[in-house]
Amino acid sequence: MRCWAEIDLAALERNLRLIRAALPEGIRYVSVVKADAYGHGILHTAARLMQSGVDLFAVANVREAVEIREMGSGWPILVIGPLLPEEDEALAIHDLIATVSSADELDRFSDVAHKAGKILPIHFKIDTGMGRLGAWWEGAAELLSDARSRPHLKLEGALTHFAHPADSAYTKRQREIF
Numbered sequence: 001m002r003c004w005a006e007i008d009l010a011a012l013e014r015n016l017r018l019i020r021a022a023l024p025e026g027i028r029y030v031s032v033v034k035a036d037a038y039g040h041g042i043l044h045t046a047a048r049l050m051q052s053g054v055d056l057f058a059v060a061n062v063r064e065a066v067e068i069r070e071m072g073s074g075w076p077i078l079v080i081g082p083l084l085p086e087e088d089e090a091l092a093i094h095d096l097i098a099t100v101s102s103a104d105e106l107d108r109f110s111d112v113a114h115k116a117g118k119i120l121p122i123h124f125k126i127d128t129g130m131g132r133l134g135a136w137w138e139g140a141a142e143l144l145s146d147a148r149s150r151p152h153l154k155l156e157g158a159l160t161h162f163a164h165p166a167d168s169a170y171t172k173r174q175r176e177i178f
Contacts, residue, residue, distance in 0.1 A: 005039070005040060007040045007041075007044075007045065009044065009045070009048040012045070012048055012049070012052075013048055013049075013051070013052040016029070016031070016049065016052045016053070016054065017052065017053075020053070028055035028056055029054060029055045029056070030055065030056045030057075030058050030078070031046075031049050031054045031055075031056070031057055031058070032057075032058040032059075032080075033045055033046055033049070033057055033058070033059060033064070033068070034058065034059045034060035034061075034064060034080070034081075035060060036064075042064065042067055042068065043067070043071070046067075046068050046071060047071060050071065050072060050074070050075060054075065055075075055076070056075065056076045056077075056078060057075055057076070057077045057078065058077075058078045058079075058080050059077060059078070059079055059080065059081075060079070060080060060081040061079060061081050061083075061087075062079060062083060062087045062090045062094075062096070064079075065077045065079050065090070065094060065096050066090065066094055069094045069095070069096070073095065076097055076121070077094075077095075077096050077097060078096075078097040078099065078123055078157075079091075079096055079097065079098055079099060080099050080125075080159070081099070081133075082099070082101070082105075082133065083098060083105075083108075085108060088108050088109065088111075088112045089112055089116075091109060091112055091113075091120055092112055092113065092115075092116035092118050092120065097120075097121045097122065097123060097156065098120065098121075098122050098123070099122070099123050099124075099125045099133075099159070100122045100123070100124055100125065100135075100143075100147060101124070101125040101126075101127070101133060101134045101135045101143075102135065102143070103143060103146060106143075106146055106147055106150060106153065109122060109153060110150045110152050110153055113152035113153060114152045118152070119151075119152055119153065119154050120152065120153055120154065121153075121154045121156045122147065122153050122154065122155055122156065123155075123156060123157040123158060123159055124140075124143075124144055124147055124155060124157070124158045124159070125158075125159050125160065126140045126158060126159070126160045126177075126178060127160070127161075128160045128161075128162075128163075128174040128177040128178050129163055129170070129173070129174050129177070130161045130162075130163035131163075132161070133161070134160065134161070137177045137178075144158075158178075160174065160178045162174055
């Protein structure tokens, strides 16, 4: 027998409304729809979230971001995975938000923004212990300062990845570092 998952889009919408109602004022809701909305279909899922008033989409790569952008221009789209240099121009072309974790990325994205005559939004990824993506937390302050000094980049947010959510002591330490 084959396995499948059925997504109740009405329940997804209700859940989004409940979550948003519980958020403190000024906090935006990020809907992570990477990997084809975790295998549930990015187009149907993103369309329903758009109708439901999602604030921001997060995807793994430029291809996924372009899929959502082709659906509409009203939503910010954060690319949480690293971009290949040949994908950098897509930030300006498709009005995307890059995740930054290195000085090299700051240089590349600043160059793209300057050439496009735009100010590009960025989010700063800090590695608080997972050891996979992001600026290592001990050097993050210097890189953050560099990001803020770039006239063609606008720092809009910061993120991290909690590696061990079941380990409360480890997660507490990660929160302190962040």
